[in-house]
Amino acid sequence: xxxxxxxxxxxxxxxxxxPVLEEIRDEMMNMGGSGMCVMEMSHRSKVFEDIIHEAEKxxxxxxxxxxxxxxxxxxxxxxxxxxxxxxxxxKNGVACYVETGSWSKxxxxxxxxxxxxxxxxxxxxxxxxxxxxxxxxxxxxNADYVYICENETINGTTFYNLPDTKGKILVSDQxxxxxxRPCNVSDYGLIWAGVQKNVGPAxxxxxxxxxxxxxxxxxxxxPTYLSYKTHADAASLYNTPNCWAxxxxxxxxxxxxxxxxxxxxxxxxxxxxxxxxxxxxxxxFFKAAVVKEDRSLMNVPFVSPSAEQDAxxxxxxxxxxxxxxxxxxxxxxxxASIYNAMPKEGVEALVDFLKKYEAEHC
Ligand SMILES: *Cc1c(COP(=O)(O)O)cnc(C)c1O
Numbered sequence: 514x515x516x517x518x519x520x521x522x523x524x525x526x527x528x529x530x531x532p533v534l535e536e537i538r539d540e541m542m543n544m545g546g547s548g549m550c551v552m553e554m555s556h557r558s559k560v561f562e563d564i565i566h567e568a569e570k571x572x573x574x575x576x577x578x579x580x581x582x583x584x585x586x587x588x589x590x591x592x593x594x595x596x597x598x599x600x601x602x603x604k605n606g607v608a609c610y611v612e613t614g615s616w617s618k619x620x621x622x623x624x625x626x627x628x629x630x631x632x633x634x635x636x637x638x639x640x641x642x643x644x645x646x647x648x649x650x651x652x653x654x655n656a657d658y659v660y661i662c663e664n665e666t667i668n669g670t671t672f673y674n675l676p677d678t679k680g681k682i683l684v685s686d687q688x689x690x691x692x693x694r695p696c697n698v699s700d701y702g703l704i705w706a707g708v709q710k711n712v713g714p715a716x717x718x719x720x721x722x723x724x725x726x727x728x729x730x731x732x733x734x735x736p737t738y739l740s741y742k743t744h745a746d747a748a749s750l751y752n753t754p755n756c757w758a759x760x761x762x763x764x765x766x767x768x769x770x771x772x773x774x775x776x777x778x779x780x781x782x783x784x785x786x787x788x789x790x791x792x793x794x795x796x797x798f799f800k801a802a803v804v805k806e807d808r809s810l811m812n813v814p815f816v817s818p819s820a821e822q823d824a825x826x827x828x829x830x831x832x833x834x835x836x837x838x839x840x841x842x843x844x845x846x847x848x849a850s851i852y853n854a855m856p857k858e859g860v861e862a863l864v865d866f867l868k869k870y871e872a873e874h875c
Contacts, residue, residue, distance in 0.1 A: 520859035523837035524666050524812060525689070525710040528854040533764045544760075551760040556753050564756075565749065568763030575769055578698050578721060585720040585741065586749040586759050591688045591707025593739075594718050595623035598660065598684055598703065601741050602726060603628040605655040611676060613661070614641040614668035615843055616686060620660060631656070634676075640844075641668040644807040647676030658682045658702060664690035666710065667841040669814040669848065670807045675700055682726065689811050691719070692769060693853055694779035702726050708758060711811070711852045712765050717758035720744075769853070778853055785857045786810040789849060792864045798871040802846060816846040822874075823847055829870060835863050 514520070521528050544551050547560045554561050569584050578584065587593070598620075599608060606628035610621045612635035624630045633652060634645040652659060659678040664671045666689035675683060682702025691706035698704065703722045709715035720741065727742050737743050743751050749759075769778060790808060793801040793815050802814040817823050823846050827839045840846040851860055 519834055519836050520855070520862060521836045522849045522851065522855070522859075522863070524841070524848065524850040525707075526715050527710055527850060527852050529713070529761070530765065530768050530854045533761070533768050536764055537761060552757050554756065556750060556756050561756055561760075564760050564763055565754075568759055568766060571763065571766035571770060572719070575692065575766055575774055576696055576698055576721070581724050582698060583720075583722050583724055583727065583741075583745045584749075585722065585744040586754055586762075587718050587720055587744055588716060588755050589718060590709070590716055591686070591705075591718055592619070594686070594705045594707075594720065595620045596626070597720075597739050597741065598658075598705070599624040599627040600735050600739055601728060601731065602682075602684065602703070603657050604728075605657050607631065607653060607656050609633040609650065609652050609656050609659045609681070611635070611645065611647060611650075611659070611661045612637060613644055613670055614665035615841070616665055616667065616688070617660075617662040620662065620686065624660070628657075633659070636670070641665065641670065642802055643804045644670050644672055647672075647674070650676060650679065652679045652681055656681050658684045660684045660686075662686040664688075664693075664809050664811055666812050666850075667814075667844060667848075669803045669809045669812045671809040671811075673807070682723070689850075689852075690809070692765075692775060692778065693782050693811055695775040708762055710850075711854075713761040714755075714758045717755045717762070719762070781857070782810045782851075782853065785851055785855070785860050786813065788857065788860045788864055789813050789851065792867065796867075796871055798875045799867060802844075811852050812848060812850050814840055814844065814846055814848040816840075820845055826867075826870060830863070830866065833866050835866065838863075 541550055609631045612632050621630055633650040634647050636643050636645045659681050663685045684703045685701055687704050688707040689710040691711045705720045708717045727745050729742055731740055793799050799815050817826055830838045838847050840848040
């Protein structure tokens with residue numbers, strides 16, 4: 514690897530594409546002839562206005578976002594959306610949530626502060642190793658929305674079929690799969706993603722919301738900043754935004770466009786993930802934690818025969834230059850996060866290492 518960089522399998526913040534980091538480096542002292550770094554720049558300047566407009570335009574192109582959806586850049590990372598969603602979308606005070614793991618559980622706990630939460634499907638019975646059937650959910654007439662975490666970062670599951678919401682709007686947390694595959698935006702009322710898994714620096718969330726869901730009749734307790742309308746009316750420039758993160762995300766959008774867009778990215782991700790899953794499925798030592806049909810292409814949790822051996826493997830991989838393979842503390846085992854920016858060579862090198870490890874320990 515160039516610059517002595519490491520294959521970083523972290524679940525987030527995660528690897529950035531190297532050509533993007535190089536471009537950012539080259540523009541650090543003087544962005545586009547402005548004589549400034551983006552960090553030093555007024556968010557009302559022409560240079561920054563161009564940056565944010567272009568970022569939105571490129572994202573719209575990549576995801577083919579229809580005109581009746583707003584794209585918002587909001588601070589507070591992913592976690593703030595657990596509160597903003599119910600604050601803004603609960604009109605009747607009732608929402609349906611699908612419980613598929615750690616991040617949907619967090620969303621459920623937060624939404625309960627604002628209204629009634631109905632858990633309409635769950636995979637808790639099997640430790641969240643699959644995605645429950647969502648083809649015939651019991652959704653009450655007065656439900657305001659149906660919520661999913663489309664890719665569970667910790668548990669390693671992904672929805673390959675969206676729930677039948679029985680006409681209610683679908684809200685999706687796409688944080689750990691954003692821009693990893695094509696997405697039909699009009700299937701959703703609202704999509705949101707914290708960007709530090711698959712796009713840019715932490716601290717920013719991108720929200721894609723259908724215009725008619727933006728309300729001006731929110732209860733007065735909702736802080737101005739936490740109303741989607743505030744951000745929509747001001748084109749994400751109500752206050753000083755996270756200019757740096759928006760700039761970096763914009764670079765990644767351009768990089769993805771050059772690569773051929775989300776179809777091409779998906780093909781790369783399928784190829785890359787299959788290197789690891791094929792190895793795990795043929796191993797006598799390691800085992801993938803998730804059932805075949807619901808496996809994430811981004812986060813791959815796996816285990817060795819015991820917790821002690823898991824810890825040994827983590828230590829050995831780290832010593833060999835593969836970073837952050839320890840599974841999340843809530844589930845244990847190992848986890849390889851292989852987002853868009855992880856090169857296939859990184860996964861191949863890891864598999865080679867694990868193969869050798871197995872031969873020596875099995
Ligand atoms: C990381 C993550 C979050 C939380 O993001 P923060 O920016 O750390 O608040 C929410 N949902 C999912 C699926 C995530 O992976």
